[in-house]
Amino acid sequence: MVYQTFSDQKGTSNSLNKLYKIKFPYVKGKRVLDIGCNEGFFCIEAKKRGAIKVVGIDKNPKLIEKAKKRAPDIDFRTQDWDNLPNEEFDVILLLSTLHYSKTKQKLIDDIYKILSPEGIFILECGGVPGPGKDIEMIRKNGSMVYHPTWKFLTKDLLKNFKQKDIGISVKKDGEGVERRIFHCKKLNSIEDYDLPNEIRPNNSFRNILKNYLPFFK
Numbered sequence: 001m002v003y004q005t006f007s008d009q010k011g012t013s014n015s016l017n018k019l020y021k022i023k024f025p026y027v028k029g030k031r032v033l034d035i036g037c038n039e040g041f042f043c044i045e046a047k048k049r050g051a052i053k054v055v056g057i058d059k060n061p062k063l064i065e066k067a068k069k070r071a072p073d074i075d076f077r078t079q080d081w082d083n084l085p086n087e088e089f090d091v092i093l094l095l096s097t098l099h100y101s102k103t104k105q106k107l108i109d110d111i112y113k114i115l116s117p118e119g120i121f122i123l124e125c126g127g128v129p130g131p132g133k134d135i136e137m138i139r140k141n142g143s144m145v146y147h148p149t150w151k152f153l154t155k156d157l158l159k160n161f162k163q164k165d166i167g168i169s170v171k172k173d174g175e176g177v178e179r180r181i182f183h184c185k186k187l188n189s190i191e192d193y194d195l196p197n198e199i200r201p202n203n204s205f206r207n208i209l210k211n212y213l214p215f216f217k
């Protein structure tokens with residue numbers, strides 16, 4: 001069964017609906033990377049909307065072949081996310097894929113490194129309540145997936161990002177977890193430190209000052 005839905009193909013995912021739910025950003029003149037791009041739906045949308053550079057990576061060569069057929073002018077690469085392109089991007093998408101990764105912190109830290117200073121990282125992923133880290137679940141087709149707890153995702157995995165929870169994503173048949181969307185920006189400017197305590201990094205400017213200047217307490 002195919003995953004993405006195009007005008008000529010019905011997949012298990014309502015891709016157009018997902019495009020709206022994730023609040024696809026303004027990409028005109030921007031450099032866009034889609035990690036786990038599948039058949040290229042979101043890359044094609046980025047190109048249509050005026051992105052100057054669009055790269056889609058997926059580890060499945062058959063999907064990349066199909067994506068190239070759909071859009072020969074887009075840079076689709078058969079590539080594992082363990083080895084992200086060593087290039088800077090303004091918009092990075094990671095949609096419905098995080099649960100396949102056993103090394104989520106590395107993946108998210110690698111994304112941080114190639115995101116431009118004012119860039120936006122859009123994460124759409126499933127999560128589970130609870131205090132732990134990753135929860136193993138067996139899917140209908142038997143493959144193992146690893147959903148993070150929301151706590152682990154927001155406090156640990158995304159600790160270097162300013163996060164905006166955009167809300168619940170599209171529902172998919174047979175999926176037992178809630179999926180949410182996060183728009184993430186790098187915590188890199190002084191105004192970022194006006195964030196609520198719970199998402200401020202421990203080494204924030206304010207926390208460093210707190211340790212050294214008693215009147216800051």
Ligand SMILES: C[S@@+](CC[C@H](N)C(=O)[O-])C[C@H]1O[C@@H](n2cnc3c(N)ncnc32)[C@H](O)[C@@H]1O
Pocket residue numbers: 003004013015035036037038039041057058059060063079080081082094095096097100
């Ligand atoms: C559920 S699909 C989501 C596709 C697309 N992001 C979307 O939301 O429509 C997950 C995609 O991640 C790809 N994928 C899984 N593991 C990967 C890895 N280690 N590196 C790159 N792509 C991977 C799969 O081949 C598949 O196309």
